[in-house]
Amino acid sequence: MKEIIISxxxxxxxxDKLLGKYLRLAPKSxxxxxxxxxxxxxxxxxxQGNEILSAGDxxxxxxxxxxISKFQQQEYAPVSSNSxxxxxxxxxxxxxxxxxxxxxxxxxxxxxxxxxxxxxxxxSLVEYFIEYLLESGSISKxxxxxxxxxxxxxxDRNTSGxxxxxxxxAGLQTMSLLLKDRSMKKYYRCIVIGEMDRGDHLKGYxxxxxxxxxxxxxxxxxxxxxKWIETEYKVLKREGGLTMLEVHLITGRSHQIRAHLASxxxxxxxxxxxxxxxxxxxxxxxxxxxxxxxxxxxxxxPEIEGELSYLSGKIFCAPLPKLYQRxxxxxxxxxx
Numbered sequence: 001m002k003e004i005i006i007s008x009x010x011x012x013x014x015x016d017k018l019l020g021k022y023l024r025l026a027p028k029s030x031x032x033x034x035x036x037x038x039x040x041x042x043x044x045x046x047x048q049g050n051e052i053l054s055a056g057d058x059x060x061x062x063x064x065x066x067x068i069s070k071f072q073q074q075e076y077a078p079v080s081s082n083s084x085x086x087x088x089x090x091x092x093x094x095x096x097x098x099x100x101x102x103x104x105x106x107x108x109x110x111x112x113x114x115x116x117x118x119x120x121x122x123x124s125l126v127e128y129f130i131e132y133l134l135e136s137g138s139i140s141k142x143x144x145x146x147x148x149x150x151x152x153x154x155x156d157r158n159t160s161g162x163x164x165x166x167x168x169x170a171g172l173q174t175m176s177l178l179l180k181d182r183s184m185k186k187y188y189r190c191i192v193i194g195e196m197d198r199g200d201h202l203k204g205y206x207x208x209x210x211x212x213x214x215x216x217x218x219x220x221x222x223x224x225x226x227k228w229i230e231t232e233y234k235v236l237k238r239e240g241g242l243t244m245l246e247v248h249l250i251t252g253r254s255h256q257i258r259a260h261l262a263s264x265x266x267x268x269x270x271x272x273x274x275x276x277x278x279x280x281x282x283x284x285x286x287x288x289x290x291x292x293x294x295x296x297x298x299x300x301x302p303e304i305e306g307e308l309s310y311l312s313g314k315i316f317c318a319p320l321p322k323l324y325q326r327x328x329x330x331x332x333x334x335x336x
Contacts, residue, residue: 001060001063002061002063002065002068003059004018004058004059004060004061004146005056005057006053006054006058008055008102008168009139009147009149009167009168009169010143010147011169012052012169012173013052013169014049014051014052014053015042015047015049015051015052015059016035018053018059018146019040019049021147021148022145022146023068023071023072024072024145025070025071030071032049034061034063039063040059040062040063041059041060041062042057042058043058044058044060095107095129095132096108096109096110096318098316098318099316102171103166103168103170103171103174103307103308104166104167104168104171104175104308105129105164105165105167106162106163106164107129107162107163108160108161108162108318109125109155109159109160109161109163109296110321111158111160111292111321112157112290113125113128114157115151115153115154115157125151126149126150126165129149133167138167139167147168149165149166149172150165150166151163151164151166152165152166152172152175152176152179153179155296156255156258158291158292159291159292159295159296160294160295160296160321161188161294161318162296162298162299162317162318163296164179170306174304174308175308178302178304182252183302184299185248185298185299185300185302186252186296186299187248187249187297188246188247188294189244189246189247189295189320190245190247190257190261190292190293190294190295191243191244191245191293191324191328192244192266192267193241193242193266193267193268193269193275193276193279194241194265194266195243196235196238196243196266197238199232199245200232201230201232202230202231202264203228203231204217204218204219204228204229204260205217205218205220205222205227205229206229206254207222207223207226207227208225208253208255214255214259214273214274215253215255215256217260217263227251227253229251229253229260230250230251231247231248231250231251231256232248233248233261234246237328237329239327239328242269242328243266244324244328255273258273258274258292259274262274268292269293270283270284271292272292287323287326287327289323289327293327295318296318297318298317298318300315301313301314301315301316
């Protein structure tokens with residue numbers, strides 16, 4: 001017999017969803033049959049599977065150890081046992097945590113690190129974050145079979161800045177909802193090629209070409225798959241043929257900021273996909289610019305109801321990489 005005591009991390013999900021994670025390799029018909037036969041119970045009683053779990057609930061599995069083992073996923077492998085990620089040297093204990101509580105963490109992701117795996121062999125911010133939580137004692141390897149912490153938003157590998165990670169189911173669900181309904185405001189800092197004298201509110205349509213992993217911008221929709229986008233920006237500083245912008249990402253589509261700014265003739269410095277290769281190479285040699293100069297700088301929380309209401313109205317910022325200061329000077333926060 002195996003007993004699972006539901007913690008706050010797993011609370012809020014349906015019983016059958018939890019069983020699907022714990023017995024990941026079992027067909028759904030198996031644990032529904034076990035529920036009917038009372039071989040799996042909730043708080044000592046027969047359950048249907050659609051019950052919403054609360055912290056402290058007891059789920060008992062009257063199954064043999066061999067049966068449970070057969071249906072469970074392989075034990076979590078630590079980052080140190082994975083293949084070395086391309087271009088990534090940061091160790092999990094060195095994650096730059098901007099904020100952390102029982103439900104969420106805000107991490108200042110360095111350029112060069114994946115937010116999530118693109119390939120099974122990759123090691124991403126998710127794996128580093130889970131390793132950090134294991135080392136700090138916030139979670140256990142066993143608890144990963146019931147709930148797996150993850151990131152709520154993704155940044156391109158070569159974009160730095162704030163990534164929201166959910167430590168609990170409530171944290172993951174709440175932050176994901178705020179991102180989906182666009183009530184959380186997201187601001188970026190970037191350095192673009194060319195000197196700009198005023199801000200603007202850009203609008204248009206974006207279409208992603210999956211074969212090239214690039215997007216195209218147009219003023220009117222050309223296909224049914226085109227997505228409406230809005231990008232607002234203001235000028236912070238001009239310096240030596242470059243401009244630093246603060247960008248309000250209103251819609252948040254793939255590559256939106258990079259492609260939208262390139263479409264008006266001011267690509268982001270260091271952007272190999274939408275930028276100016278000749279100028280990028282010059283700054284690579286002179287200043288060591290290895291990636292696009294785009295940084296997820298600030299998050300502004302809206303009014304939040306429920307368990308995470310304490311975050312209402314809070315503002316979080318991730319310090320800019322030092323390269324921005326070398327390119328724009330120390331007074332880059334002052335507006336023109």
